[in-house]
Amino acid sequence: xxxxxxxxxxxxPLKTSDSVRKSLERMTEFKLSHMPVVNxxxxxxxxxxxxxxxxxxxxxxxxxxxxxxxxPFVYEDTHIYDVIRLFNQLRLSVVPVLDVNRNYLxxxxxxxxTEYISELFAVKEPGGILVLEISNRNxxxxxxxxxxxxxxxxxxxxxxxSFPDSTRLEVTLKINKTDLxxxxxxxxxxxxxxxxxxxxxxxxxxxxxRYNSLMNYLNV
Numbered sequence: 001x002x003x004x005x006x007x008x009x010x011x012x013p014l015k016t017s018d019s020v021r022k023s024l025e026r027m028t029e030f031k032l033s034h035m036p037v038v039n040x041x042x043x044x045x046x047x048x049x050x051x052x053x054x055x056x057x058x059x060x061x062x063x064x065x066x067x068x069x070x071x072p073f074v075y076e077d078t079h080i081y082d083v084i085r086l087f088n089q090l091r092l093s094v095v096p097v098l099d100v101n102r103n104y105l106x107x108x109x110x111x112x113x114t115e116y117i118s119e120l121f122a123v124k125e126p127g128g129i130l131v132l133e134i135s136n137r138n139x140x141x142x143x144x145x146x147x148x149x150x151x152x153x154x155x156x157x158x159x160x161x162s163f164p165d166s167t168r169l170e171v172t173l174k175i176n177k178t179d180l181x182x183x184x185x186x187x188x189x190x191x192x193x194x195x196x197x198x199x200x201x202x203x204x205x206x207x208x209x210r211y212n213s214l215m216n217y218l219n220v
Contacts, residue, residue, distance in 0.1 A: 004076035007106035016063025045069035
């Protein structure tokens, strides 16, 4: 998915003529802490709620303020993974999207991003979650899929987490089956280390906190 496919049409940008009061009301309305400032089709930067709150005169137009504004944006053909990286690095609530001529096309809000991540990891689909620990030399999704499919199930989504100064990886699989006992046994037969299983008939060995952390990540 590209940035252009996630633009929200429901959130209009600020104009330099908009007052501080109106800008803050807009941010409150959409539950955002940043808003893009646009004149005609030209993106001027992101205004921060924290900066506007410090302005005493709410009738001042934002274009008259000598505030430091952020200037992050993505182009319309940017892959959504890079959009997610920008959200995370700068702790943004919106990311502006521009065309090749740097004209403003719209924005992606953190709510848009949450919906996409929910789809990406098949959060809404029923099933179980399996967490494996493997070495980086054994990272074969094809082999994992074979093990899952041999039990009559399918992998709906997966992601890999690496760790600093380690050759170990943690692989999380979302599987379209809630009873994972047979799949867990199969992975163990192939010498995979099963760290946790959720929505299954086996014990999670005290790993509920890991599941909650995963859900918090998916909810951004």
